[in-house]
Amino acid sequence: MEKPLNKQELVAAVADAADLTKTQAGEAVDAVFSTIEKTLAGKQEVRLIGFGTFAIATRKATTGRNPRTGEEIKIPASTSVRFKPGKSLKDAVS
16 A cells, blocks of 8 residues: 655645646645635535535534443534545546
């Protein structure tokens, strides 16, 4: 398995693909990430047709058990980000 693509490598790839300087590509990548983050923070979905959908998922507070002691523990409510890939992305990686 190859090593994962990091942000610097992503910026370099965007710079090459869009004929931008690395500085310009870095600003564009940062702007995209920032916009996705702000939109999700506002409880809105980000739908990128063909690529996928970023959405907020919330979990209710529940009661669980400590597997070692069997003691009941309270698991607080939480919010996380979910990503559902679009058809084009699924097809591209299959």
